[in-house]
Amino acid sequence: MSQIAGHLEPYLVLSGMLFAIGSFGFLARRNAISMLMSIEVMLNAVNLAALALGAFIPSLVGQGAAFALLIIAVAAAEATVGLAIVIAIFRNRKTPLVDEYDTMRQ
Amino acid sequence: MPILSLIIFSPLLGALGIAFLPSSRPSLIRFAALGISLITFVLSLGMLLGIRGQSGEFAFSEQLSWIPSFGITYHLGVDGLSGALVVLTTLLSWICILASFGPIQTRVKEYFINFLILETGLLGVFLSLDLFLFYIFYEIVLVPMYLIIGIWGGADRIYATIKFVLYTLVGSLLMLVAILATAFSHQAVTGSWTGAFDLIALRGTIADPSLQVLGFAAFALAFAIKVPMFPFHTWLPDAHVQAPTAGSVILAGVLLKLGGYGFIRFAIPLFPDGAHLFAPLMIALSVIAIIYGALVAIVQTDLKKLIAYSSVSHMGFVTLGIFTFNQQGVDGAILQMLNHGLITSGLFLLVGIGYERTHDREIAKMGGWAARTPVYAALFGFFLFASVGLPGLSGFAGEFLVLLGAFIANPMVAGASTLVMILAAVYLLYMYQRVFTGPLSPFLKGLGSHLTDVTPTEILTLAPLAALIMIFGVMPTLLTSSFAQSVETFLMSAISTVGQ
Amino acid sequence: MSNELLTLAPLITVIVGAIAVLISDMVTPNRNHAPVAVALAALGATAALLISQGGSSASALGGSYVAGPLVAYLGLLGISIVAITLLIAPAYLAARNYPTAELAAILLFALAGAIILGAATDLVTLFVGLELMVIPGYVLAGYAKRDPLSTEGAVKYFLLGSFSSAILLFGIVVLWGAAGTASLSGIAMALASGNASAGLAVALALITTGSAFKIAAVPFHYWTPDAYQGSPTPITGYLSVGPKVGAFVLLIKLFVIALAPLASLWIPVMVVLAAATMTLGNLVALTQSNVKRMLAYSSIAHTGYLMVGIVAAGAGQAAGIAGVLFYTAAYAFMNLGAFAFLTALQGRPGATTQLSDLAGLGRKHPRMAILAAIFLLSLTGIPPTAGFFAKTYVILAAVQAGGPATILAVIAVLNAAIAAFYYLRVIVYLFMRDPAEPAIQVAEGPMLRAGLLLAAIGTVALGLAPTPIIEAVVRALAK
Amino acid sequence: MPLPDVIPLIGLGWSDVLFLLLGGVVLAAAFGVVFGRDIIKSGLCLILTLGALAGIYVMLGAAIVAGAQVLVYIGAVSVLILFAIMLTQSKVAPLKLAFQTQVASAALAAVLLALLFGLAFGSTDWGSTVFTDTPAATGTAPVAAALFGPYLLAFEIASVLILAAVIGGLYLAMEPKGDEVGEELP
């Protein structure tokens, strides 16, 4: 018998927590890399939700995994571009601290 | 032969043609523009003669499907009212173009192109019977006017021109919403878009009371700003003062009439109930405009501003007459529109002629002008007394009929408005006395030989106006009979269904 | 299978075209025009295919790709956007020696994404298509990689973009789970029965936020001005229309189709967002002295107008969607045109887009100035231009919808009046001021001129004769 | 002798324990990621998070995803760490370098979100089935069915997406050729 692991809600709540933590990182960190990491955390939270729903919702059995794989792919693509952009701006600005990129404002 | 389309678009085609003329030959461009506007004028005269022959409310109707999905059609037609205004437009157009020969020396080509486009827009407004088409022309007018004031205007032209456009735009955009609402209500009732934008199809079919009120409010705001009615008038003095002479002339002569025309042709026939609901307010505002404009004109120090405020006062008669909803009032209102078009245009032309010599419009600097340029002074006096409403000149009949209509509607209103007989005499004669009589002012003396009398060309621009002022002064029936039919239909369509 | 292939042909052509562009670049290195030529050829072919399909709807890959009038419409619109961008960009990039090949390829990939957005019938495909359209945008924003502003814009765009993507994705996943299906129509059916649970509400919130970011609605608009200002001008032109069009397709598919049953929830929120968006966009645009940035804010305002159509559509007025689709087309031409004009002004590196730089252009380059005036008047919404009819269309829809939508319509027209001020101010500088010294040199060249002309033709044609487009749009909606 | 399904005293199943354990690790590690002042450490924490998540994926019967998770992400993240070392001058960043001035409001936002998700997802009826025991390992068949059924297009497009991303990434990351052109003025 499993009162927790056998139910959908705990997984979703966990993913929600994870998502919240990730967003905190994104909002709070200054370093571009840290922000990227935070985004990864958020995406993984989404993945968790996808898999959980895929496992527990009858009509979605099996699709969860497919969805998750796609999400991983997309995440990878984003990360690639993201890193490239970070490199490019580091070349110009010589700092990874995002909040110092504020030439353009108002 | 689609004569109306021909009339509307011949200036536009002309403008296109001029675009291909070399800018290096301004005189060629000037005469080309003059020729085009004269051709349009002749065409419109032909149309005017043709109207009587035609049967039905609107002559020479043209209707082509344009945006069938919404039943928007290219629908033109002319009746006595619009016919008169069309001819006024074509007449003032060539006069303005002729009057611009001297004053406009920079970017001549662009100027005349703009002017011809403006003429097309104005003619389109008067001839459209489809709300959507009407709105499009109504907006198109803004662009060339914006440029004419903004490019060829005076020192503070940019403020003035932007104020003019924004002010008008606020009103007209709300009117657009009202037009769409009207069209949709028609579609909702009949289940089809056919005729949803067609004036004739819509007239008298709008039952929804809230639409009657809101729709009229939106239309009225747009037209009240155009007329302009108090308290929406403050764009006018700025625009007039900054605009080049021809700009002022067309502005006073035709643009302001769009408002009055809009009330008679669109706002009231479409929303009679709303109109009757708002009538007391409109009448009150008109009376205020009549007196207020005159009083403010008294203390103006700039000739153009003075005439601008006199326009506010005179156009007050138009709205007053319209909202009396009786024959005399409406007849008078239309007469007043046409006569104001002739008289005030003349005054602005004269101010412009003076400005050509003095490069100044400051009343305080003038004095004793008549001694140097008697003919100019005499012409000025002529138009001035026409503006005062001297019987025998065209100004009188309109004002008297409006006042009579007002008296029939409510003697108190007429009593208040009649005071303008005094005030008009005060601000105009006071101005004339300071500018033209008395000893020659040092400023004018300083101009020496520059202070020449009017040239033949200038007389040519004024003569037709003066002639018409005299003719319509002695025989206003020529006009009243020509638009009697329109007034009749208007009064029929203006009957509020709420009353009964 | 073969006819499935036929159905997919346009999509495939675009992708193949992208790869072909890269190959052509390897074959003939440092020849800027070759890739563009190839890309344009691919676009032409795609257009031909789309037209030949003639909007007859056919589905492929188990119904996850449904070609039809909507795809045809969006495809052709996207093709014109990309084509104009490709026509105006090379001169600008060459002057700063950036390559065109990557640009062409990436644009084509993005176009593919847009086509998929149009064709997608399920959440997953929709999302992947969206990413395919958006991610290239990040690259394009930073395309001038030696330029600090460009890279700064790119970083901001990317970070916020991926943040919002995560949010949107989370929402999509939860919605997918709650509805138990990925198919949009299926979701609509599933939601129709039973009322909104808390989880669904949160999912809806996530989706609203995510898509509001993509269309740059207040308060999710912040990336727009910085990304637009930083990007190379021609690319800004593309960014301001391409992704926006796609994002609105996303909105239509998610909200109007899938989430229709929850309209009573999201309409009020949309109304507030729309009002805030157009107002803020216009008010801040008023204060800008840099035309490029001003246009960025104005694009925010236009998002607000487009949302009016979405609201109307949510209230059940098909005219709402039609209005949005028409508006996207009109907006694409006039805004691209405006940026094409700015591109022309930045003939040489270092040329700025300050308002004062435009002074007296009407004297020196009348034709260019007149084109600019046309675009600006259209953006203002003065008839008879595309912009006017577009606004009219969405407002008509709003008026039909009645209730809050009508109030929104009134707010919209008042905003239009405010907007008129800053658009007209540009015209003031073009025609009513004396030329600035030193006079800016305007980039000429056949391609640029062609691009400008294309945009201008679109802007005027859609205004004078909107009927064909209207009919296309209406067909696109006919189920 | 076989273990009892239910652990005595606490009355939880093994799977529950496992879930709680992994979940705890995930959250703890995630905190490490966002709070760690040393970016390297937070990178390592990220790896830990992902690993633990992979475990949960297995529990959910998605072994493939778990695999992909490990392969792709461990790779990706290690790259991230490398960049981190490359870009950040000091390994241990002082607090003000690590965190934004708006950290407090950020925390507030995060807490609100957490509450939102927790309450909403917890309270919703998802019409989900309940597994008496750890969910049956669904195996690869249904996944494949899904990938090559409804999600085929998405799958193809994902590859195109990665291609596009790589091209763009390469372009941006490549050291620009020598000739520097003057910066654009704002």
Next chain:
Amino acid sequence: MITAETAVAIGTLPGYAPLLLLLPLIGFAFTAAVGRRLGKMAHLVPLGAIVATWALAMSLAIPALAGGLGEAGASMPLFTWIASGDLSFGLGLHVDALTGALLLVVTTVGALVHLYSVGYMSHDDSYWRFFAYLNLFMFSMLLLVLADNLLVVFAAWELVGLSSYLLIGFWYTKTAPGLAAKKAFITNRVGDVGFALGLMALVVVFGSLDIHTVLAGVEAGVLVGPAATVIALLIFCGAVGKSAQFPLHVWLPDAMEGPTPVSALIHAATMVNAGVYLVARMSPLFAASHDAMLIVAAIGIFTAIFAASIAFTQTDIKRVLAFSTLSQLGYMFAALGVGAWIPAIFHLITHGFFKGLLFLGSGSVIHAVDGEQEMTKMGGLWRKIPITYATMLIGTVAIAGLPPLAGFWSKDEILGEAFKFGFTWVWLVGMVVAGMTAFYMFRLMGLTFWGKSRVHDESHVHESPWTMTVPLIILAVPSIAIGAALGFPFANGILANGLEPIFHPASVLLAHEHEAWTLFGIDGLLMLASVTVASIGTVIGVRLFRDDNSASLSSVTKRLQPLYDGSRNRWYFDDLNDLVFVRFGRKVANALWWFDRRVVDGTVNGVATLTSSGGRGLRQIQTGRVQNYALSIAFGLVAIAAAYLVLAG
């Protein structure tokens, strides 16, 4: 136009009647067009036109007065001027005894003034312009008296106003004429507002402004009670303005800035009588309201004494005459007010002639002393300019009301009827004014012609050319004889008989019954009284001013200093006007102008400023920092989620 409502059949005018209007109009048009090229020949066409007009006018006026045109007179409709719906206002001519009386004065004096001007204006550069204006005035004035529709009368009313404006301001290079002209026109407009409103009211009541239709309606008793009073008084406002009655009298003295012939023609003999004509013409309307009549009488008689009191102390020869004109017009209105219609018209005629004579005489004097108008700088001129002196003396005796000259007949009738109709107060005041008139007129004569000369350079003084003296001599004839010619035998002279039918309806409404005129009865006594008063005034005047005894004069004035100053300063009435209308009005206008700029326009600009400042404020939230942006996204998300949860319930 002429409808069946009119009781008595109306004849038709001879076909040449329109020429009465056309000739002067052509004269005006021609001279205005080419006059400036004609130089000193410019007067030929206008003069010819007027002489011809005079001939025609006589051919109509004399039969009209003699009843040759039938009781109701004769008409000739011309064309419809203004038409709207079922209302239409047509231009038509109508001639009856009343018209005839005015034609007599207008054309005769008009023709003579034209002739006189040939000499008087000969030195002026814009000679031609003067004649053009004069013809324009003649056209307007004739239109006024001939028109059969009140709207046309109103139009003519305005046109004579215009001519008067042009002629007063004739010497526009000086400042004063311009101001005077403006003042005249505007003051008249004040009255015209009432006139116009009265017309509108009449339209509402009768649906027409055709004089016969209206009067027939009134006689039929359609209009009674307060309505009648209000309408009558509104119309009367016009008369007050045009005939310069108190309180709108202020323009007439200033109008003396115009050339003297103008003063003679317009501001003495013709235009200022238009008000009298209007009231007489509308006599039934006034008779329909006793209150209205009372007010007319009161204003008339007050103006009479008020103006006379001012005339006492004026030293400008023309101003004395101007105030005397006011005073005499006051007489006429008093007469109208008491219902003595025929005497009023009688006095209008006689006054037209002798006042015209006096003005032209004063012009001749001014001409003689090259431009000087101050009587203090004259004196002892009778030897130098005997013709002028003789003719002016005739005029003075006439106006003084001494028998048997013209003034005596008409003035005596007015006073007599006033007394007999029971308006004793009018009669009393009238008597006093009669005395005052005689006094100040002989003062004028004394200061100008008698005593020692005060002219700074006598050698220049010379008699005027024949073109000026001939008109004086001609005018002297009617000034002597016309009273007797029209007024004898008492109470049924030509004029009385001619006008009786015209005023019959009004008299009926007033229930006046005419008992026979008795020389050895009340009438004889009244006549004796008025003659006595006039004689007393004459004697005092002559004694005081025969030869300059300024000593005794100044002693008199010393004793009455305040009265003297008041009278000299026209009882400060102009200053009051200046204060109330000019200064206060300007304040109001300025206040509104401020309101327009600051409030109305201020609001508009304020909205604009508000908008842009709002933009500047919102601009600040774009900080340029990604995390700030992200934070707003996060909070936006939370807010939206909350909204949904609330909406979902």
